[in-house]
Amino acid sequence: MKKLGFDSQKYIEEQSKFILERVNNYDKLYLEFGGKLIGDKHAKRVLPGFDEDSKIKILQKLKDKAEVIICVYAGDIERNKIRGDYNITYDMDILKSIDEFNEYGLSVNSVLITRYSGQPSTKIFINKLEKRNIKVYTHEAIDGYPYNIDQIVSDEGFGKNPYIPTTKPIVVITAPGAGSGKLATSLSQIYHENRLGRVAGYSKFETFPVWNIPLKHPLNIAYEAATVDLKDVNMIDSFHFEAYGEVAVNYNRDIETFPVIKRIIERITNQESVFKSPTDMGVNRVGFGIIDDDVVKEASKEEIMRRCFDTECFYKRGMVDEDVVNRIQLIMEEMELKKEDRRPVLPAREYADKLKEMAEGEEAVNPMSVMAFELSTGEIVTGRTSDLMDASAAAILNSIKRLANISDDILLLSPVILETIQKMKVDELGNKMTALNANEVLIALSISAVTNPTAQLAYEQLANLDGVEAHSTVMLNKDDEQVLKKLGMNVTSDPAFSSENLFYI
Known part of the structure; x- marks a missing residue:
């Protein structure tokens, strides 16, 4: 029997508690979900004892307070982008997710097609959803997003997006994969809520990287290996350290875009943001569920080796460039691992x-x-x-x-x-x-x-x-x-x- 390194029940209780604390500050909380909401195999592998469906179980506990909006980028539907873990296209994954949310008793509000410009395959997908009585909304691309704040927070930016009516205090924003427009969707909804006189907030349900373990911990390095094609790099959150004198780990994209996101929220609400750092924006209690650090370290090293093999196979099939292979090999060197281990x-x-x-x-x-x-x-x-x-x-x-x-x-x-x-x-x-x-x-x-x-x-x-x-x-x-x-x-x-x-x- 494999040793356990993680207490999933403790994690579920901690994460649920902190989400509810965030909700209490707003009329409505838009909660962006990072990573896989159902069947998080990566977390299960690197955190022995992690329940791969713990995220959906957290939401199930909050189902009376929560509803779901699923985002997908029109370009990903158009090019038949595949989810590697299930080997199905993003549009099929959305149908699968809706069925699973229904099984857990969670209300699916709608599907939102982001950066839509009339793409033919996406039109067919919209028709398919509407024939099954699923509400569909579309957002066009906003010129200058995310840096042209004057354009974004205006009638020609978020103002052009249709408002998605919601009825529950927690609105979960999820997607089949990265780049689907979850953040922009959340901010757009907050913009419209503010115009309707409601106090709406934003938070991000995070799993990796784990902010309260060392930067070079194998668990955090395994996250870099898992996102090597996205060029994600873990970094010390300088904003968090400056605000609190506390070392916290985040990743490059969140740290780089934090000042802009903070200014957008402040422009929308006309008041200073409560967030001092990108780590503040996240709700991430994974680190508090670790019960055996040595077990987690070994499991994470195994995952890094697996990711190395996967990346080399993707390269062989022409799915990634050589620089991605070079990056995963550098990670292997950094961790002093060989594939033969x-x-x-x-x-x-x-x-x-x-x-x-x-x-x-x-x-x-x-x-x-x-x-x-x-x-x-x-x-x-x-x-x-x-x-x-x-x-x-x-x-x-x-x-x-x-x-x-x-x-x-x-x-x-x-x-x-x-x-x-x-x-x-x-x-x-x-x-x-x-x-x-x-x-x-x-x-x-x-x-x-x-x-x-x-x-x-x-x-x-x-x-x-x-x-x-x-x-x-x-x-x-x-x-x-x-x-x-x-x-x-x-x-x-x-x-x-x-x-x-x-x-x-």
Whole structure:
């Protein structure tokens, strides 16, 4: 059992308390949410014990006082931007989020399309939402935002934006990802509230960086690694130190824009801002939930290594530039980490090299696809791609057999059944990928478990794959990657394509 480094219940209580304290100062509080509101896998990985849904549970406790506005930048819809954790586009993520908010009993006020200028795909998305009776608003880009304050705080700036009527004292502003316009939306709403004679405030629900731990703490460095493509850099909040004589950590974008945001709020309200620093603007009690700093440090170092692999794979696929790879490598150097420090890496590579030596002819041209799992017992289990199944599927079966103490000689699935599924996949469905993937093999296992007691024993071990560290010698296809993540595994890959094919990989 993995050691815990974080008390999630304490965090939920602390964060809820501080949000309510902020609300008491205003008629309405616009609360911008940084990071993922539901399923925060990064926080779960770096803070062992963190409930990945703790943010939504905090809001659920406040549901009688809160409603939600979801923002999305029209340009992100237009170019089909993908959320990497779920491998779905931003527009699909919004639909998913609305369903999840409804399940938690949270009221979704509307969806706001920011920087909208009639983009065709965005029009289709707006129609789709409105057909399902979801209110949609649009904001155009404001010239000179965020620096031309005279233009912004005027009838030609925020004044041109439609006001979104809200009824509850807490208005949560969330989005699928960074750059969606959450801050501008909050400020625009405060502008209109002020014109209507209401006292409205702004705060930011923060998780990372953690303001009250050291700047170079691995937990804060892991945040830099997670946002390496955004070029986020943690810094000492000079405004906070000057105001209070207290060292606090924030990140470059918030520190750089703080003076401008402060002046915008002061211009809107015609009074001095209560905020003396960007740290003041945040509601962040994560640091008070840490119960074992050493556990958090180790988990954060693991995350930095995972992010390094991810970044190199993104570069291989042409998704990021070389400077992003250079930045993550500098972070690795700074933390004195090597990719090989990740325990499943070398066993996977060594097995692949052994298979390569054994292979002959064209089969040896492409890298050998091998997966290695580090189980909760500390054992390393491997699987390789064969004619029948791919490496992910093989590693899953080998691992659950090991956890269930089933001999390697015993087959969980009849080859006849697997070959029949494979035949249907290729002959009837026309799939060129002949090896069965993890999803297909797991379905076969679940069916076999009904009549095969041994398969049932293995099937019951699937839950014990949660938290397993996994590494592949080639970049996984999206289907396998999503299955492994849904099982709760932390997956990395070497930046190598599994074949020379451009589509069927």
